[in-house]
Amino acid sequence: MLPVSQAEATILDLVKPLDKQRDAEFVSLLIAIERILAAPAIGHLDFPHWDNSAMDGYAVRYEDVQYASSQQPVVLEIVDEIPAGRSPQQLIKAGQAARIFTGAVMPEGADTVVMQEQTQREGDRVTILTAPQPQAFVRHQASYYQAGKTLLAPGTMLRAAQIAVLAAAQCNQLKVYRRPRVAIISTGDELVHPETPLEIGQLVDSNQYALTALVTQTGAEPIPMGIVPDRPLVLQKAFSKAIATADVVLSSGGVSVGDYDYVEEILTALGAEMHVRSVAMKPGKPLTVAKFSPAHATERKLVLYFGLPGNPVSALVCFWRFVQPALRKLSGLADNWGPAYVKARSRQDLSSDGKRETYIWGQLHLIDGYFEFQPASGSLNSGNLINFAQANGLAMIPMGQTAVASGDEVRVLQFGFPIMS
């Protein structure tokens, strides 16, 4: 059994990110949400685009008003009015000012803005009552960003803030990585579709749905390939098809030591390089990871194969712990592959046999900015999906440790929104 950290390092090492050229496509800004840039976004506009005013007031020449005070007010002639969006019409000469509004372009000759609260106006004259700082309230062209520089680097995920910046910069078409394709196979003679009435011993293939949801949430393209019975030839055919179709294959079931657990044998027969056979974690021990090199896969691509354990909770835990970070790296994301752990105070005693890194599912509560962890009530076994549905986190007890006392701190892998109470 590989320690979890070693399995994680092995898996991330196997992942080669998608190719910046071959695996890129252009998308328009409105549908670019959560896509990942495959090329730097470069703007052709300075930010601010022009010297402009940060206040409603008067654009003046600093040298005219530098000694102004209520005892020695300075009177200036107003020669122009410049609302936002209008081009200044006049050069400001000595003794002159322009009425100006927030966001409006500074007129030539003026270098400073006096906010209107520090002035008095009568007709086309304005009295300046206080000396401003030189260049006060002027937002200078290119002081935030210079045209031609990298605005956003490749590997950046586009969320609302990035999309706002790109819109402002008129970057309407973005070169992004295509979504990784992920084939999903459920193995097991006992499995049926949700609409099929159960005969004795049968079980709904919930893993197909859970994994499809998780792959989608991770920004990849799920390819659900259905249920495959525990028959080697049928499995082999299904695996070959999945390998030819996808960048990553996720199967669930058939990775333990039972007589009907064929996954490893078939992967070997198909020429896979085996990298992980079991991991010292609970749940998730029989996780199997293999690589198909380009020679074995169609096209030029490398295919990563995850044989997830069949137990529903084990499959999900393995996804969050290993598959999701691998998909994030593959998709071109520069960093933050995860998983995300937070520190929480446990509300109850937690225990483990100490032999494997143990993940206990339950609820993360956020109370006055601090996390608390409440383990799920009822049976914590990896076949019980019912109490898992209320969970949003996995408290982790490291290998070698057997307990976390109530009130002590524990690291929790967060996979859902915290409960605020």
Ligand SMILES: Nc1nc2c(c(=O)[nH]1)N[C@H]1C(S)=C(S)[C@@H](COP(=O)(O)OP(=O)(O)OC[C@H]3O[C@@H](n4cnc5c(N)ncnc54)[C@H](O)[C@@H]3O)O[C@H]1N2
């Ligand atoms: N003698 C041993 N037996 C088991 C060991 C072991 O070390 N020695 N490990 C146990 C652990 S831990 C796990 S986890 C499971 C893993 O089993 P497999 O990956 O071989 O999965 P199956 O045997 O095919 O199924 C296990 C369980 O999960 C249900 N299942 C399978 N696929 C689905 C699906 N798509 N949707 C919902 N539920 C599914 C299946 O019906 C079984 O109940 O092995 C232990 N055994």
Ligand code: MOO
């Ligand atoms: O690892 Mo199994 O995943 O303990 O149930």
Ligand SMILES: [Mg+2]
């Ligand atoms: Mg089995």
